[in-house]
Amino acid sequence: NAGVTQTPKFQVLKTGQSMTLQCAQDMNHEYMSWYRQDPGMGLRLIHYSVGAGITDQGEVPNGYNVSRSTTEDFPLRLLSAAPSQTSVYFCASSYKGPGTSGNRYEQFFGPGTRLTVL
């Protein structure tokens, strides 16, 4: 299994440009999430999905859109990039599982995308 993959690894944008960060997982996980990591602020949840066709907002959703048309893919779209969106973005997936399954809810993270907005 490749686990969680993200592309690109690095990206530089100009203010106002749009782009899509790709995320895919091959573990058949129901849950997928996008986080941004900024120094001193830990990981903050942007959007998450509990299954194909279902998405919801996290803590910092403004300026980002998501969709989940398949179980495997969960792209994050920046509509009009701003310098405040300069960050490292992590995608994660997790297994729902029954009851108290040992793997339930454990987050598997992708390698991250380092985004700079000029």
Add this chain to the structure above:
Amino acid sequence: AQSVSQHNHHVILSEAASLELGCNYSYGGTVNLFWYVQYPGQHLQLLLKYFSGDPLVKGIKGFEAEFIKSKFSFNLRKPSVQWSDTAEYFCAVISGGYQKVTFGTGTKLQVIP
């Protein structure tokens, strides 16, 4: 809304010293608790997790954590740290089923040889 506090932002230890990193959460119901580690330049990896049962949880690389429900705490411990433990450590909480995962702000651990 649930929140997670990690009071130690930066910890510096010598090799072989004992480690304890604090994690407190604010939620009165059933919680699932996690500690993740992020080595320099890498993504987060799971160290250990608590769902139910024995409140003393053992993880990888000699780490353990104790869930104390009355104190809303889930502190991470290691009896003797190594230089290779230099990393950032994050506590995370999920409550009430999979709603939203809340991470603490992280603790940077620097181990001096």
